[in-house]
Amino acid sequence: MLITIAWRNVWRNWGRSLVVIGSIVIGIWALIFMLGFMNGFTISYVNGSIRNEVSHIQVHHPDFREDYDIEFNITDGVARTKEILKLPEVKAAAPRSIVNGMLSSPRKAGGARIMGIIPELEKEVTRHDSLLAEGVYFTGDQRNPVILGIDLAEDLRTEVGSKIILTFQNENHDLVAGAFRVTGLLNTTSPIINKSRAYVRMEDLNRILGTDDDVHEIAVYLNDPEQVPVVMDELQPRFDGMDIESWRSISPDLELFLSMTDSFLWILVGIIMVALVFGIINTMLMAVLERYRELGMLMAVGMNRIRVFLMIVIETLFLSLVGGPIGVLAGFLTMHWLGIQGIDLSAYSEGLREFGYSSILYPYVADKTYLIASSGVIITAILGALYPAYKAIRLNPIEALHTV
Amino acid sequence: METTEEQKTVIRTTDISKTYHESKIPVQALKDVDLEIRHGEFIAIVGPSGSGKTTLLNIIGGLDNPTTGSIIIDGTDISKLKESQMIDFRLHNIGFVFQQYNLIPVLTARENVEFIMLLQKKHKNEMESRAMSLLEEVGLTDKANVRPSELSGGQQQRVAVIRALASRPKFILADEPTANLDSTSAANLLDMMARMNREEGMTFVFSTHDQRVIDKARRVVTLEDGKIISDEVRS
Numbered sequence: 142m143l144i145t146i147a148w149r150n151v152w153r154n155w156g157r158s159l160v161v162i163g164s165i166v167i168g169i170w171a172l173i174f175m176l177g178f179m180n181g182f183t184i185s186y187v188n189g190s191i192r193n194e195v196s197h198i199q200v201h202h203p204d205f206r207e208d209y210d211i212e213f214n215i216t217d218g219v220a221r222t223k224e225i226l227k228l229p230e231v232k233a234a235a236p237r238s239i240v241n242g243m244l245s246s247p248r249k250a251g252g253a254r255i256m257g258i259i260p261e262l263e264k265e266v267t268r269h270d271s272l273l274a275e276g277v278y279f280t281g282d283q284r285n286p287v288i289l290g291i292d293l294a295e296d297l298r299t300e301v302g303s304k305i306i307l308t309f310q311n312e313n314h315d316l317v318a319g320a321f322r323v324t325g326l327l328n329t330t331s332p333i334i335n336k337s338r339a340y341v342r343m344e345d346l347n348r349i350l351g352t353d354d355d356v357h358e359i360a361v362y363l364n365d366p367e368q369v370p371v372v373m374d375e376l377q378p379r380f381d382g383m384d385i386e387s388w389r390s391i392s393p394d395l396e397l398f399l400s401m402t403d404s405f406l407w408i409l410v411g412i413i414m415v416a417l418v419f420g421i422i423n424t425m426l427m428a429v430l431e432r433y434r435e436l437g438m439l440m441a442v443g444m445n446r447i448r449v450f451l452m453i454v455i456e457t458l459f460l461s462l463v464g465g466p467i468g469v470l471a472g473f474l475t476m477h478w479l480g481i482q483g484i485d486l487s488a489y490s491e492g493l494r495e496f497g498y499s500s501i502l503y504p505y506v507a508d509k510t511y512l513i514a515s516s517g518v519i520i521t522a523i524l525g526a527l528y529p530a531y532k533a534i535r536l537n538p539i540e541a542l543h544t545v
Numbered sequence: 546m547e548t549t550e551e552q553k554t555v556i557r558t559t560d561i562s563k564t565y566h567e568s569k570i571p572v573q574a575l576k577d578v579d580l581e582i583r584h585g586e587f588i589a590i591v592g593p594s595g596s597g598k599t600t601l602l603n604i605i606g607g608l609d610n611p612t613t614g615s616i617i618i619d620g621t622d623i624s625k626l627k628e629s630q631m632i633d634f635r636l637h638n639i640g641f642v643f644q645q646y647n648l649i650p651v652l653t654a655r656e657n658v659e660f661i662m663l664l665q666k667k668h669k670n671e672m673e674s675r676a677m678s679l680l681e682e683v684g685l686t687d688k689a690n691v692r693p694s695e696l697s698g699g700q701q702q703r704v705a706v707i708r709a710l711a712s713r714p715k716f717i718l719a720d721e722p723t724a725n726l727d728s729t730s731a732a733n734l735l736d737m738m739a740r741m742n743r744e745e746g747m748t749f750v751f752s753t754h755d756q757r758v759i760d761k762a763r764r765v766v767t768l769e770d771g772k773i774i775s776d777e778v779r780s
Contacts, residue, residue, distance in 0.1 A: 149651035443636025
């Protein structure tokens with residue numbers, strides 16, 4: 142009967158209950174949508190970074206990443222990359238010969254990292270062939286081609302078809318230089334690539350450097366990101382003395398970004414819960430004060446305080462149990478739809494690209510978010526019910542019975 | 546000497562006084578009230594406004610404590626009970642009828658009648674049959690499944706009386722039960738209560754201004770300035 146009374150009390154004042162239920166629905170929906178949006182950004186950024194820049198695993202000489210000196214190389218890197226490609230978990234792998242150098246156009250000069258790549262292998266790892274804003278991706282019939290990050294080209298005030306000079310140190314620390322022709326401009330979601338990367342063929346770079354088959358980096362892209370630890374274990378004996386790192390340790394910013402999204406989930410849940418708590422307290426307090434005489438009667442005829450307390454709490458729970466599932470369903474459907482359609486942010490894509498985001502965002506939330514949102518609302522409802530319920534049990538039946 | 550059911554004392558107040566200290570000047574609502582009410586009585590407590598009727602009824606009903614004096618109901622000194630024990634005592638021993646009916650608006654007439662039995666944890670079948678037979682007794686069988694808002698004032702008060710009666714209390718306290726009723730409804734209600742008093746032996750204690758109630762009462766206790774100034778038993 143307590144449950145019956147509580148349920149019917151919910152519908153006693155339709156308008157008021159619907160306002161609370163509506164705020165619960167909107168609260169949960171907003172929570173799920175905001176998190177989906179945030180996650181979409183994070184996933185877009187992290188996946189973009191892995192796909193176009195970092196890959197899942199990288200192999201280096203242990204000292205290479207300290208100062209990018211070309212002597213810290215992986216001997217026979219090209220041949221060993223081909224061995225890595227034989228692993229079933231590996232989708233693509235590419236060796237890179239890397240130097241830091243100076244790029245000079247007839248109009249301006251600037252520093253950049255020069256990546257000597259094998260285009261056929263590299264494009265499988267980073268898909269840079271599909272990210273050209275202008276020009277073509279290493280067609281094979283050009284001499285000394287270079288592909289520049291789009292912002293780097295702008296900084297150098299150069300364009301496709303122009304020649305630039307690449308200057309860097311060789312193994313003997315002598316300055317060497319080569320003339321390269323810009324054949325393409327790369328426009329990725331990574332600001333680092335766009336602003337400070339020049340891609341040349343490894344054979345061209347190594348010829349100038351005077352090295353052969355040695356490389357400085359092997360990037361490995363897997364079929365399944367979950368297999369990173371397994372493949373790292375497999376690579377360890379093959380690259381004894383080398384650093385084998387996952388994307389998490391190569392780019393700690395990505396890891397930080399992911400953990401920030403998790404923290405944001407709790408902050409958002411907290412904010413929405415606080416807002417809901419006050420809404421619920423307000424409504425239930427009104428409901429209690431409005432029924433003061435009735436509650437006084439219930440206590441006068443022998444309904445004990447625990448039951449009165451429970452009745453108010455159950456009533457509040459019902460409000461959240463009606464609003465909660467509707468909010469979760471609305472959130473789920475929105476996420477499902479937007480997960481397929483995506484949100485077109487092309488109006489802001491210039492600014493977004495600066496930060497490494499793509500222009501179509503696919504919101505996503507993990508299943509646990511629905512659970513957290515639902516539990517959060519139930520906890521909120523209980524918390525919100527406590528004060529009104531306390532107020533109800535503190536009433537004096539005699540005074541309450543004489544309330545008009 | 547053996548005490549018969551009719552002679553058994555249900556309520557005994559001894560030297561009850563009640564002083565309120567809500568303002569700077571203490572207000573003495575009751576002064577040394579001694580009252581004994583026996584099983585089966587149909588008693589009206591009358592007096593002008595402020596004479597202490599409601600205070601006395603609240604104290605007899607265990608809703609308020611006297612400042613001094615004792616109140617014994619069916620052998621239990623209720624002034625010594627803790628609050629939680631008092632709530633339980635009220636539930637099992639005292640029936641209440643209020644001036645404003647105070648039915649639970651979200652329950653039907655039948656559910657309202659069953660409500661106190663439910664708090665007493667009576668069996669479902671027992672509750673249903675008791676509620677239906679009482680509704681039949683007061684001519685409200687056809688209204689069993691309607692909510693109070695669809696009942697007239699007289700019908701609501703009849704439901705309130707049988708709600709109090711259904712739980713088989715030791716006595717029923719009715720605070721101005723006819724105050725909000727028209728004369729026909731009031732007469733019907735009084736007839737019904739008188740019949741229940743006669744047939745079920747239920748003890749009724751009213752506080753009232755209403756001459757129609759006073760006329761029906763078999764004992765009239767008059768209060769003035771918190772004191773009993775007359776106690777008239779009628780044949």
